[in-house]
Amino acid sequence: MTDSQLINLTQAQRDRLAFVELRLRFMGEIRRQDLVTRFGIQAAAATRDIAQYKELAPGNMEYDPKAKVYVCASWFRPLFDFPIKRVLRWLSQGYGDAEPSHLRGVIASEDTGLPSRIDLALLSILTRAIHRGAAVKISYRALSSGLTTREIVPFALADSGLRWHLRAFDRRSGEFRDFVLGRFDDASILPGEVADHETSAQDIQWNRITELELVPHPANVQHPDTIEAEYGMEGGVLKVRTRAAMAGYLLRRWNVDCTDDHNLKGGEHHLWLRNRQALYGVTNLVLAPGYDATGKEW
Template sequence: MSSDRLPEMTQAQRDRLAFVELRLRFVGEIRRQDLVTRFGIQAAAATRDIAQYKELAPGNMEYDTKGKVYVRAAWFRPLFDFPAERILTWLSQGYGDGEPIRWKGVVAQEGTSLPGKIDLDLLSVLTRAIHQGAAVEVAYRALSSGLTTREIVPFALADSGLRWHVRAFDRRSGEFRDFVLGRLDAARILPGPVADHEKPDQDIQWNRITELELVPHPANVQHPDTIEAEYGMDGGVLKVRTRAAMAGYLLRRWNVDCTEDHSLKGGEHHLWLRNRQALYGVTNLVLAPGYSESSK
C-alpha cells in the first residue's frame, strides 16, 4: 500500500505514522516514547499510532520483548514515498519528520544541483549500522579501482555541499575515509563487534576542529565592503569553524583562494584564506583551490 492509498485520517495522524516508518526504516527501531517526545502526545495515543501502523503494514515491524522495543522486520516494505533529499535532511538535522507534501512555494525559486542517485534501501543499511555501531559490507564504485567489495564501519553522514558522503573506517586501506552515497551498489550489515581503532573517536581528521579566517580577496575584489556585507563579516573577516575532514570541501565549494600570496585570478575567487597555518595537517587539501604542499 502506498501513501496515496492510506485510509482517511488527519494530517497529524499521517505525520506520526510517517515518523514511525522513518524510525523503523532508517534507525531500525521505534519506541512509544519516541512518539511521545517528538509530538507531545500521551502514551496511550502513541500506543494507538504504533498499533495502527502495524495494522496498515503488518510485515514491517516486530516486538523485541527483551529490549522492549519495536524493531524493523526482515520483510519491510515502506508505505510512504520519501524523496532522498527529505530523508537526508531528517537524518542530519532532525526536523520535518512528517509525510512529505509538495506545497507550492510562496515565491518562485529554482535550483542548479545535478541529479544524484541515492538508493534509500542502501542508505537505510548504513544508518541502521551507524545506530548499532556495526560494520557493513558494501559494493562500491571508486574512480581509481572501479567496482569493489569492501568492509567499512560507518559513523556519520556528511554533506560536501555538492553531494552526500558517509564517513567510515575502511578496513581495506586501514584509514577513515569518505564514501559517496551515490556510488554504492549494495550493502549489508555484518555481524560481530568492531575494533577500538575503527571507532569514530579514533578519526583524528573528523574530531579535529579548525577555524578558517576568510577575507575579501585582496586582488580580485574591487569593493571589499560588498563581500563583507554579503557574508556578514565582522571586522572584515569571516571566521568559520569546521571539521578538518570537511575543510577541503568547504574551501572548494566557496572557491576560496588558498595560495599564500592570494595569486589566483578570476571572478569566482571572492574570498582568500588569511590563516593558511590553520590547514596544517588537514589531509583533503587536494580539493582546496591553490593550496600546495610545497608552499605551505
C-alpha cells in the same frame, strides 16, 4: 495504504505515521517514547499510533520483548514515498519528518543540483549500521579501482555541498575515508563487534576542529564592504569553525583562494584564507583552491 485510509486520517496522524516509518526504516527501531518526545503527545496516543501503523503495514515491524522496542522486519515495504532530499535532510537536521508532500513551495524557487543515484533501501542499511555501531560489507565504485568489495565501519553522513558522503573506517586501507553515497552498489550489516581503532573516537581528522579566517579577496574584490555585508563579517573577517575532514569541501565549495599571496584570478574567488596555518595537518587539501598538487610546502 489506500486512498480511503488516507482520507480518514488527519494530517497530524499522517505526520506521526511518517515519523514512525522514518525511524523504523533508517534507524532500524521505534519506541513509544520517540513519538512522545517528537510530538509532545501522551504515551497512550503514541501506543495508538504504533498500533495503527502495524494495522496499515502489518509486515513492517516486529516487537523485541528483550529490548522493549519495535524493530524493522526483514520484509519491510514502505508506505510513504519520501524523496531522497527529504530523507537526508531528516537524517542530518532532525526536522521536516512529516508526511511527504508534492506541493510546491509558497514562493517560486529552483536549485542547480545534479541528479544523484542514491537508493533509499541501501541508505537505510548504512544508517542502521551507524545507529547500531556495526560494520558493513559493501560493493563500492571508486574512481581509482572501479567496483570493489570491502568492509567499512560507518559513523556519520557528511554533506560536501555538492553531494553526500559516508564517513567510515575502511578495513582494506586501514584508514578513515569518505565514501560517496551515489557510488554504493550493495551493503549488508556484518555481525560482531567493531574494534576500538575503528570507531569515530579514533578519527583524528573528524574530531579535530579548525577555525578558518575568511576575508574579502584582496585582488579580485573591488568593494570589500559588499562581501563583508554578504557574509555578515565582523571586523572584515568571517571566522568559520569546521572539522578538519570537512575543510577541503568547504574551501572548494566557496572557491576560497588558499594561496599564500592570494594570486588566484577570477570573479569566482571572492574570498581569501587569511590564516593558512590553520590547515596544517589537514589531509584533504587537494580539494582546496590554490593547493600545490606537486606536494611542495606552502
